[in-house]
Amino acid sequence: MKPTLRPSGWLRPASMASVLAIGSLALALLLDGPLATTAHAATAAPQGAESTTTAGTSPDTRPEIVRRGEYLARAGDCIACHTAPRGRLFAGGLAMETPFGTLYSPNITPDPQYGIGTWSEEAFFKMMRTGRKPDGAPIYPAMPVAQYTKVTREDSDAIFAFLKTVEPVRQPNHPHTLRFPFNQRDLLYGWRTLYFHEGEFKSDPTKSVEWNRGAYLVEGLGHCTMCHTRINMLGGSSPREQFAGGLIPVQNWYAPSLTSDKDGGLGDWSIQDIVDLLQAGISNRGAVYGPMAEVTYHSLQHLSEEDIRAMAVYLKSLPDQGGRKTGPSATPNPKVFALGKQIYADKCAICHGDNGEGQLPQYPPLAGNQSIEMDSAVNPIRIVLNGGFPPGTKRNPQPFGMPPFGQELNDAEAAAVVTFIRTAWGNHGLPVSAREVNELRKAPLH
Structure with a gap:
């Protein structure tokens, strides 16, 4: 059976670079591993001569199993890291810059020399469950090993069955270029002792079937x-x-x-608001940009209504640990506030309204917007500098975009307009400085 999953184009650079969800919810798909990399591709596939043959039974490639595996690969967003821009499907080669060097995603096509063509479904499952390569070496947690360990055997086997049907690509794996001592895999044993807890997802019998399904997808x-x-x-x-x-x-x-809630939570979002944002990329509460746009584009828009709703139900249930910010707004420098107000009226009000009320669903409100009020001002600064587009999705095929203003505004002007939107209309954000803006001009755009 020929798989239908294909890279359907790459988001334009402005969209890939701008991760602000102008609303409270953003589920950005980036690395949080021990080497602080910027993506989470697996490092599990054999590296050329390191290939380990793992004999075993052939995977079950009945059409219904392969279709299910393709769906689950979408849910895991495997394509995002294992398919490089303009590269072959699942052939790897995506470079992930880190403070300690560069990691490269591996080839996971069924090529016998450079991919997983010699793997058995047992070896693939052990990799998913234990976070180790077939030769026993620990995988760099650029791959979400602490999350994938929760995946069931049935789902792992289905994903493997799907991967065995994609076109083999005879493309060598690029060796990682990490500096010493970070190129020593033995260091991972200490990290695993502290942060890796092997084991399948356990359902909570006090919760509904829908809640547990959502928890499995979100956490796994x-x-x-x-x-x-x-x-x-x-x-x-x-x-x-x-x-x-x-x-x-x-x-x-x-x-x-x-x-x-005080730092971008979902306390006053409806289930439908969350569903719309995850699946369409826009909702009455906000829009997704950048890496989160990639998640929606490559993964979430393809999931079933039932699964997206289950994820929304689970996310909505996460406890509110702080509560909304209250009290008077911060008082910025009057001259800075006046400059920001002038820039806003000139460049922003046409879409977001004179009083930050927005024009739903394409232009989200800024007044009372939790993502604007967050303690961190990184996202509002970057969206003003870099702009971006929500993803084109089946439910929103022609999204409206946010133009970049970094080339028009100097550091003081950009700081002034961000300060204005964070402190006007009763918003409880804090002022930002020109220095903060200048530092973020150096941030990568992809």
Whole structure:
């Protein structure tokens, strides 16, 4: 059976670079591994001569199993890392810059020399469950090993069956170029002791079937915690901070909290608001850009209504740990506020309204917008500088975009307009400085 999954084009650079969800929800698909890389491709496939033959029974490639595996590969967004721009499907080669060097995603086509053509479904499942290559070496957690360990054997076998049907690509794997000592895989054993907890997802018998399905997708294949949980100095994360948000290393975007209303939570979102954002890329509460746009484009828009709703039900249930910000707005420098107000009226009000009310669903409101009010000002600054487009989806095939203003506004002007939208109309954000803007001009655009 020939698979139907194909890379359907790549998002334009402005969209790929701008991760702000102008609303409260953004599930950006980026790395939170121990080396703080900027993507989460697996490093599990054999590297040429390192290939390990793993004999075993052939996978079940009945059409219904392959179709299910293709669907699950969409849910796991495998294509995002294992297919390079303008590259062959699942042939790897995507470069992931890190502070310690570069990782490259591997070839996971069924090529026997460079891909997974010699793997058995047992070897593939052990890789998913244990986070180890067939030769026993630990996988760099650029692949979401701490999340994929929760995937069931049945789902793992279906994904493997699908991958065995894609076109083999005889493309060598690019060796990683990590600096010493980060190129020593033995260092991963310490990280695994602290942060890797092997085991399949366990349903909560006190919750509904729908809630448990959503939890399985969000915590497992969807690996949403990879961005929405703060990364510590050791490159790990604490279960106590799960979904509490954090700055994405290297790319310098902030993945908002999904648990706290005061910092971008979902407390006053409806289930339908969340469903619309995940599946269409826009909703009455906001729009997705950049890496989250890629998640919607490559993955979420292809999931069933039932699965998207299950994810929304689970996300909506995450406890509110902080509550909305209240009290008077911050008082910025009057001259800065006046300059920002003037720039807003000239360049922003035509879409977002004189009073930040927006024009739903294409132009989200800025007044009372949690993503604008977050303690971190990274996302509003970057969206003003870089602009972006939500993804083109089946439900929203012709999205409206946000133009970049980085080439028109100097650092002081960009800081002024961001300060204005964060403090006007009763918003409870803090002012930003020209220095903060200048630093983010250096951030990568992809």
